[in-house]
Amino acid sequence: MxxxxxxxxxxxxxxxxxxxxxxxxxxxxxxxxxxxxxxxxxxxxxxxxxxxxxxxxxxxxxxxxxxxxxxxxxxxxxxxxxxxxxxxxxxxxxxxxxxxxxxxxRRQAAQLLKIPHRVIVAAAARVIGQMYKMWDPVTLFDGFYDTKAATSDILKAVAAWPELTTMAPIAAASYRASGINQPTHLVVLAQAARTEYAEKIDDWANGLISGANMDAKDPRLVLRNRFFRDRVVLGTSGGRRASYNLIAKSWNSWAQGKLLGTLKTLDGEGVIPVIGTEKFKP
The missing domain is CATH 3.90.1530 (Conserved hypothetical protein from pyrococcus furiosus pfu- 392566-001, ParB domain)
Known part of the structure; x- marks a missing residue:
């Protein structure tokens, strides 16, 4: 043999x-x-x-x-x-x-990936690859993600970030429950999984999916409500950076045990870093 x-x-x-x-x-x-x-x-x-x-x-x-x-x-x-x-x-x-x-x-990365949730994983890889400077962007949309990234670069990002694959079911379930943008949520989750706050991801997911028994200022409920209200805009490619920033702000508050009164994006603000990533982000 x-x-x-x-x-x-x-x-x-x-x-x-x-x-x-x-x-x-x-x-x-x-x-x-x-x-x-x-x-x-x-x-x-x-x-x-x-x-x-x-x-x-x-x-x-x-x-x-x-x-x-x-x-x-x-x-x-x-x-x-x-x-x-x-x-x-x-x-x-x-x-x-x-x-x-x-x-x-042209070879599409999502076609080559034989994994669950491969479409959102490939979309998230376009974002996280740029955040971590894994390649020079071809066409950087809104200063956030490469709309024409080479398939080999996308696959490289997926290989470098296995958390994209492991966290994808949470992003998908949260979208079904509350309309939270899947690729941008997945990028936040993948980064969070590498930080000291990773243990908080399960409760984060449970709250987003159930929407039950939460304080009015619970960051998870505030995020759910924001996406219920503006899911059409935040679900588009044009709203991708805004959706990412909203998710990152909410996660950062949740990870630190803080309540959140309002959740909004500001004109001219950059990409919000996920708490804990300052230890490894370039």
Whole structure:
């Protein structure tokens, strides 16, 4: 029995050795994949051998059966170079997606992510990637999120922030219960999960979802009421930064055990930092 290298559960950076690359190419590369171009993989191999390969530039994708969908030239480059290279590995992709992609259509990150709530995770990654300066923006909308971020950059952000995946069910449930914008809420939650206030997330979620037994100035109830009132505006792309700031302000008050009288955005205010992130945010 062939002992193939284990694939990650979700998108993840892995160090791929020449031996791993050879095993995947030999046993996981379908016959219908495009014919290899020696010009391409030799160029990749030279860059890798010279130490000039950029980790964030390209990735390798597998379908739900562990068969290679994309990345055969990069794997061949690793094999030929004889050096191990760190690369983004994306498992559980939809095979049908690549039939469209090879026809010249742009690859969409949400199509490549085989995870629950993948659409809001990809949308949140556009925001958090910019907040943490993970790439130079292509088109930065409202100084907040990149509307034309490359798929590889979005996937890079998802891999760097697994909290986007783990917190997505809370964002989705809160939206169903009270209309709170999912991507921006998810960005707040993902950051909060890395702070000393992470233990407060469960009660935060319970209040937003139930809306019951809360003081009139409870930050969760104040936030619910604001989104009930203005959910149409705050749910649009144009209201995304405003919705983020409202959620961040409410969370910050809740995390510190403070009541909240009013919740509003101010003209000219920047992006509100999530409390506790000053320890790791650039």
């Amino acid at each position: 062939i002992d193939l290298p284990a694939l990650p559960i979700g998108p993840k950076y892995m160090t791929i050795s020449p031996e791993m690359a050879e095993l995947w190419l030999t046993h996981c590369n379908p016959a219908h994949n495009r014919v290899l171009s020696d010009t391409v993989y030799e160029r990749y191999a030279k860059a890798m051998a010279d130490g000039a390969w950029r980790t964030t530039h390209q990735g390798i994708a597998f379908d739900k059966n562990g068969m290679l969908l994309d990345g055969q030239h990069r794997l061949m480059g690793i094999k030929l170079s004889g050096v191990s290279v760190e690369m983004l590995v994306i498992p559980n992709c939809e095979a049908e997606t690549f039939d469209v992609l090879d026809s010249g259509h």
